[in-house]
Amino acid sequence: MPNSLVPPAGPQRVLALAQLTNSVGDGAFYVTSALYFTHVVGLDPARVGLGLTLAWGVGSLAGVPLGRLADRRGPRGTAVLLALATGLAVASFLVVRGFVPFVVAACAYATAQSGLAAARQALLAGLVSAGERTGLLAHLQATLNAGLAVGAGLGGLALQAGTRTAYLGVFALDAASFVVCAGLLLRLPAVAHARVERAERLGVLRDRPYAVVTLLNTVLLLRMPLLSLGIPLWITERTDAPAWLVAALFVLNTGAVMAFQVRTARGITGLATATRAVRWSGWVMLAACAVFALSAGVSSWVAVTVLVIGAVLQVVAEMGQSAGSWQLSFELAPADRVGEYQGFFGTGVTVARTAGPLVLTTLLVGWGTAGWLLLGAVTLAASYAMGPAARVAAGRMQRDVRPLPVRVR
Template identity: 80%
Template sequence: MTSRLVPPAGPRRVLALAQLANSIGDGAYYVTSALYFTHVVGLAPARVGLGLTVAWAVGSLAGVPLGRVADRRGARGAAVLLAVGTAAAVGSFLVVRGFLPFVLAACAYATAQSGMAAARQALLAGLVTAGERTGLLAHLQATLNAGLAVGAGLGGLALQAGTRAAYLGVFALDAASFLVCAALLLRLPTVAPVTVGEGREQGVLRGRPTRERDGLGVVRDRPYVVVALLNTVLLLRMPLLSLGLPLWIAERTTAPAWLVSALFVLNTGAVMAFQVRMARGVTGLGSATRAVRRSGWVMLAACAVFALSAGVPRRPAVGFLAVGAVLQVVAEMGQSAGSWQLSFDLAPVDRVGEYQGFFGTGVTVARTLGPLVLTSLLVGWGTPGWLLLGGATVVASHAMGPAARWAADRMTRPGVDAGREGARTGWVTGPVRRGQWISNSPPK
């Protein structure tokens, strides 16, 4: 178990420790923030929801330019500054006493979080080889879940106390966790800034002229945008454990309410134990699209099993929900591993931060639209809603193959170096035949 959570010594372990530090604070924040803003600050729940929606919308827009700054000014320095900025934003929540200050503080928090995510991805890309990235991201995902679990437990103690001081202590802990994260990131080697076109002589940049100078950057890269949009559809399952299943269990099944917590623990434990193993087979574009495609079918099976839990006695309902949760976490781990590989391999080497900032907006969109989509489909439509959710996942996962082929066809220009890069990612380009797969079967 330790080897699955702790990468080998060096930059990879430091990145994991930084992830662990801020995820502990985030775990405590996630379980207490809603009650803090309503009970301590005194905001209406509807205003809290509105403020957070506005904040994450601003944060998603900021991810791309902040990622570009990380590329141009240095990923380590950008990541450290944004971690400190996140700590300051969390600390400002301690003195917020009205709606407008809350929105401003939330916007600062979401902006710093989105930018830090993009900068850390650029930092990771600069510190480890391309073949190690997906494996390291799997380690970081396992570490993230471990930290969130510990943080959620600490947040639970604050909820049990129910005092203003306990809530303030949680926010202080979250702010401190980001300062620790910043200190750990400072221990990493410096990643030199890159300039547009720096990787072109390596044969790994797209052959068409760069679009960065027109101000739109990655948004003009239509193949990558399509891949990111398809990934966003697959991410709509993100609020399933926190919102979709709890409402489904309460409204449509005879299962006990405590099962919600048990399914959450099952999901978190499975990711901690098996995410690294699930990612080992994902080493290039071919294996990545196959992992995403398989995950779509597994998610459809999970949705079908979840639907069976309605209208049956308690024990069968619990059984169906448990089996569905196992299938769902298997689909989640496969989709995560595949999407990580695609997001890096389809991005120009001199603009990783900018492209990761854009790819990461899918998480924000899923968190924003997911609750509305899931409540409408699952609680409103019942079994047809589950099947529609699963069917949409299958369609998006199968469309990822052609979309990745389109993006990879435009990634490199002919040449020996381009062919070498294609071989590394499981895709042949240049003098062989553009878009031809090697070592892996082509996506359907």
């Protein structure tokens, strides 16, 4: 079934199983880590936030060189080693008892995670044909959401228990999940490493058209902290909707991605369809922002209805933007430097997660309705700019392709 959570047998299914395995561990980690570091380790919440910001900043810088390592040394072996390194970093949290060790462990975790993401993308590109990549990424995104949901449930049990042993069990589960992930990745066929010339070592950093595409995608990714921070703050600070709606909207988002992400990505097969999907998602996101703004100043149940409608529009925009950006990130990257380029493209996620909380808090809580409309307008502008930027990047790729010299005897 093309809309199934389960991709076709072979490398695609193994990649999905590896994704599912570590996403279960990550889901449990995400819902318990903040309370573990503050209540069990005893760190100040502000220092935890500072440490994680520093860690993800380091991780974003490491994505490009680790992606290049995957290109040069082979993505499968690099992905396996980085999965093991991530598991080791998570396990190190079990013995962290102070701020400096916490920052060191968090930097190791963020670096390994960023490199693993780039290496996995390079591995996927080497195992799956260009026409199948976006569809497989949609499967992996649905699998990711399913695993996170299961893991969040397990983390909830640990939160309910509230004991140090329960928290440690969650961290041990997450560490073990990356070891299992590494074992699954090792079952995949080896992919030949690329032969990149020394002069091209910083190629992605000099590729300005691709950098513009990455920057525009980063703007579109400001929707990532919307569900975890922006909407919860909006609901509690600006509306009369009940607090439990935060959890309900999270479940709605996760379930929708699991059910419809594959179907959304099915028609995206090239540059034109990808930019069209991104542009369409910009309009839907603008509509979502306008609807969210209407939830202020109305009765509780009217606010609930409006917020649910806004959340539906938001997840529709999210799925379209995700599918379109996946296609662009691969199609605009040189075939011999996919890991390097994916590492660079992935920095947009880190930047959005780092800057997003400040931006969304200022716009939504501080500016209210005007902030929602500005967020929607900026998203729409970035989505429209993506088309010309992608065409310039594609044109540069074509100019950079030179025929092999003919040796005359």
